[in-house]
Amino acid sequence: MNAEEIATDDSVVTDMADAVPATTGQDRGFVAEDIVFDASDLSVYYGDFRAVRDVNMLIQRKEITALIGPSGCGKSTVLRSFNRMNDLIPTARVEGNLLYRGVDLYDPRVDPVEVRRRIGMVFQKPNPFPKSIYDNVAYGPRVAGRKKGLDDVVESSLKKAALWDEVKDRLQESAIGMSGGQQQRLSIARAIASDPEVLLMDEPCSALDPIATARIEELMAELKDEYTILIVTHNMQQAARVSDRTAFFSVEVDETSDRRTGLLVEYTTTEKLFSNPDDERTENYITGRFG
Amino acid sequence: MGLSTIGDNQVARRVEDEIFRSGRDLRGTGFRTLMFGALAVSVFILAVLIVQVVVDGWPTLTGRFGDFWSGTLRSRSSDEGLGISQGLKGSIWIAAFVALFSFPIGVSAAIYLEEYAPRNWLTNTIDIAIRNLAGVPSVVYGLLGLFLFVKTLNGGQSALFAGGLTLAILVLPIIVITSAEAIRAVPSSLKQGAYGVGATQWDVIRTQVLPFAAPGILTGTLLSLSRAVGEAAPLILVGAITGRLAARDSSLIDQLGERFTAMPIVIVGWVRNSGADEGFGPAAGAAIVVLLALVIAMNSVAVLLRGYFEKKRG
Numbered sequence: 066m067n068a069e070e071i072a073t074d075d076s077v078v079t080d081m082a083d084a085v086p087a088t089t090g091q092d093r094g095f096v097a098e099d100i101v102f103d104a105s106d107l108s109v110y111y112g113d114f115r116a117v118r119d120v121n122m123l124i125q126r127k128e129i130t131a132l133i134g135p136s137g138c139g140k141s142t143v144l145r146s147f148n149r150m151n152d153l154i155p156t157a158r159v160e161g162n163l164l165y166r167g168v169d170l171y172d173p174r175v176d177p178v179e180v181r182r183r184i185g186m187v188f189q190k191p192n193p194f195p196k197s198i199y200d201n202v203a204y205g206p207r208v209a210g211r212k213k214g215l216d217d218v219v220e221s222s223l224k225k226a227a228l229w230d231e232v233k234d235r236l237q238e239s240a241i242g243m244s245g246g247q248q249q250r251l252s253i254a255r256a257i258a259s260d261p262e263v264l265l266m267d268e269p270c271s272a273l274d275p276i277a278t279a280r281i282e283e284l285m286a287e288l289k290d291e292y293t294i295l296i297v298t299h300n301m302q303q304a305a306r307v308s309d310r311t312a313f314f315s316v317e318v319d320e321t322s323d324r325r326t327g328l329l330v331e332y333t334t335t336e337k338l339f340s341n342p343d344d345e346r347t348e349n350y351i352t353g354r355f356g
Numbered sequence: 357m358g359l360s361t362i363g364d365n366q367v368a369r370r371v372e373d374e375i376f377r378s379g380r381d382l383r384g385t386g387f388r389t390l391m392f393g394a395l396a397v398s399v400f401i402l403a404v405l406i407v408q409v410v411v412d413g414w415p416t417l418t419g420r421f422g423d424f425w426s427g428t429l430r431s432r433s434s435d436e437g438l439g440i441s442q443g444l445k446g447s448i449w450i451a452a453f454v455a456l457f458s459f460p461i462g463v464s465a466a467i468y469l470e471e472y473a474p475r476n477w478l479t480n481t482i483d484i485a486i487r488n489l490a491g492v493p494s495v496v497y498g499l500l501g502l503f504l505f506v507k508t509l510n511g512g513q514s515a516l517f518a519g520g521l522t523l524a525i526l527v528l529p530i531i532v533i534t535s536a537e538a539i540r541a542v543p544s545s546l547k548q549g550a551y552g553v554g555a556t557q558w559d560v561i562r563t564q565v566l567p568f569a570a571p572g573i574l575t576g577t578l579l580s581l582s583r584a585v586g587e588a589a590p591l592i593l594v595g596a597i598t599g600r601l602a603a604r605d606s607s608l609i610d611q612l613g614e615r616f617t618a619m620p621i622v623i624v625g626w627v628r629n630s631g632a633d634e635g636f637g638p639a640a641g642a643a644i645v646v647l648l649a650l651v652i653a654m655n656s657v658a659v660l661l662r663g664y665f666e667k668k669r670g
Contacts (some may be wrong), residue, residue, distance in 0.1 A: 153551060155474065182554030192545035194564065195669040205553035208563070252549070259553045 094334070101263060101293045102147060106161035109142050109151060116142050119161070122312060129285060129294045130303035131335065134314030135350070139327025140297045146263050147295065149177040176355040177287035182209060185256030189268040191248030193240035198223075198232050199315070200239045201251055205333035207258030218258050225291075226254035227284050246277025253284065256291075264288065266296040270303065282307050301351055304335065311335045313347045406648070412641025424642060429622065433635025435489025440643050443622035446516065446596065447585050447650070449611070450618055453520030454527055454584045459577050462531030466573075469532070469562055470539040491527040497526040498593030506594055516616035522594050523587060527580035534576025538569035571665040578658035584652040588620035596621040619647045 109117045117139030132140040135152035151157040163170045202219045223229040228250045270278040312332040316325045331344045342348045429440015473479045501522025550560045626640035
C-alpha cells in the first residue's frame with residue numbers, strides 16, 4: 066500500500082483517530098487525514114526492562130513535533146521506534162500500537178528497510194560516510210536501486226539542506242573534512258535524498274556551536290513545508306523556537322529495583338506547553354526546578 | 357611587560373620555589389631506560405641474526421645467485437646445480453593455497469560471526485574455539501594434514517596439495533580473528549547512518565563495513581600469508597621432502613599431486629647436512645636471506661595496502 070492510498074482512505078483514518086484514548090491536549094487542531102503517526106499505549110522494552118511505557122501520541126503532517134525531557138526519559142527510544150531503528154538492537158521490542166498512516170508499523174509483513182526509506186533519520190553526532198560529498202547524498206537513492214538522475218537528486222537535496230552553495234565546487238571531495246555544522250546539514254541532505262515523508266532528528270544540534278545550531282533551526286523551518294519532522298532535543302529553548310507541538314517525557318524510578326522507566330507526561334501545542342502546562346511536572350521542568 | 361618584571365619580588369621567588377624543576381623524575385627516567393633496553397635487546401638479537409645469515413650466505417648470493425635461484429636440491433654442496441627453485445615453487449604454491457582458500461573462507465566466516473550470527477552460547481563458544489585454534493602448535497596441524505589429506509585423501513602419498521591445504525587451515529583461525537576484529541571496529545554511527553536512509557543489511561556490509569574494515573582484513577591476511585610461507589614443522593609431517601623430487605616441467609595440475617618441498621624445508625635440510633658437508637652452511641644462509649626477503653616483501657605490501665585503503669576511507 067502506498068501513502069496516497071492510505072491518505073485518501075478516510076474510513077481507516079477516522080477509525081484510527083476515534084480509537085485513540087484522549088490524552089491532554091491531543092485533540093487540539095488535529096486533522097484526521099493528516100495524521101502521520103498514531104501511537105497508542107506504546108511501550109518499548111530492552112529485554113525485560115521497560116524503557117518507556119504507555120505513550121499515546123498523534124503526529125500531524127508537515128508539523129514539527131518536539132520530544133523533550135530529562136536524560137533517560139526514553140525520548141530517543143520513542144523516536145527510534147518510529148522508523149524501526151530499534152530493530153537493530155537485538156533485545157529491543159515494542160508493545161502497543163504504532164500506526165503510520167493507518168498501517169501498523171510492527172506488522173510482521175512490514176519491511177523495516179522500506180519504512181526507513183520513507184521515514185529518514187538524522188543522528189545526534191554528524192555521521193558522514195567516509196566517501197565524497199556527492200556519494201554521501203547519493204547513498205540512499207543508490208541502495209534503493211536508483212542509477213539515473215542522481216546528479217539532480219544530489220543537487221536538489223543539497224539545496225534543500227542549505228548546503229549547495231558551500232559545496233557545489235567540491236562535490237567529489239571527502240565529506241570528512243567538512244565542519245560539524247556542514248556535516249550535520251549533509252546528514253540532512255542525505256536523509257532528504259531518499260525522498261522521505263518524515264524526518265526523525267535525534268538531538269541534531271547537540272554537537273554543534275550556536276551559529277551552526279541556528280542554521281539547522283532555520284533549515285527545519287523551511288523543511289516543514291515539505292516534511293513532517295520529529296525532533297528530540299535537550300534544549301527547551303530550541304523546542305520552543307522550532308516546534309508546533311511538544312511532548313514532555315519524564316522518568317519514574319522504581320524504588321525497589323532502581324530501574325528508570327520513561328513516560329509521556331504531557332503532549333500539547335508548544336505554545337500551551339511552555340506558557341500554561343496542565344501538569345505540575347511539566348511546569349517544574351520548563352521553569353528549571355527539575356531535570 | 358606590564359607592571360611586573362621577572363623575579364623582582366618575594367611572591368615571585370616563592371612561586372619560583374614551587375614551580376621550578378626540583379631534581380629529576382628518577383622513577384620515570386628509570387622506567388624509560390628499562391623500556392629502551394627491552395627494545396634494544398630485541399633489535400640487537402634480530403640484527404645479529406640477520407648479519408649472521410647474510411655473512412654466511414654472501415658468497416653464494418653474490419657469486420652465483422642466478423644458478424642458486426634456478427638450481428635444485430643436490431646431494432653434494434659442491435654440485436654446480438645446487439639451488440632453491442623447487443623450494444621457491446613450493447612456497448609460492450603454499451601462498452596461493454592460503455590466498456585462494458583461507459582468505460575467502462576466513463573473511464566470510466568473520467562477516468557471518470560479526471554481522472549475522474546472533475550472540476548466544478553457541479556463537480560465543482565458536483568464538484572462543486577459533487581463538488584457541490589460533491594458538492594451537494603448528495605441529496598439531498601437521499598431524500591433522502597427515503591424517504586428513506595424506507592418509508585419507510591421497511592413500512598415504514605425500515603431495516603438494518596436502519601441504520598447501522594444511523597451511524591454509526593453519527592460518528584460517530588467524531584470518532578469521534583479525535578480520536572479525538577489523539569488522540568489529542567499524543563505527544556503529546556509520547552503520548546506523550546507512551540503515552537510517554533505508555539500506556539493507558547487505559547494503560551496509562557491502563558499502564560501509566567491508567570498505568572500512570578492508571585495511572585491517574588485508575593486513576591480517578598478508579601477515580598470515582607470510583606466517584604460512586615460513587612454517588616448517590607441519591610440512592615435515594605431511595611429507596615435504598629434500599630429495600627425489602619429480603622432473604621440473606610437469607603441468608600445474610600435475611604438480612598438485614606430486615611430492616614437494618618448500619623454502620623452510622630446504623633450509624632445515626641444508627642446515628642438517630652442513631655437519632657432514634660444510635658447504636651446505638653458506639647455501640642455507642643464502643636460502644634464509646631469500647626467504648626473509650620474501651616475507652619482508654609481503655609485509656611491506658601489507659603496510660602499503662593498509663596505507664592506501666586508510667587514505668581512501670578518509
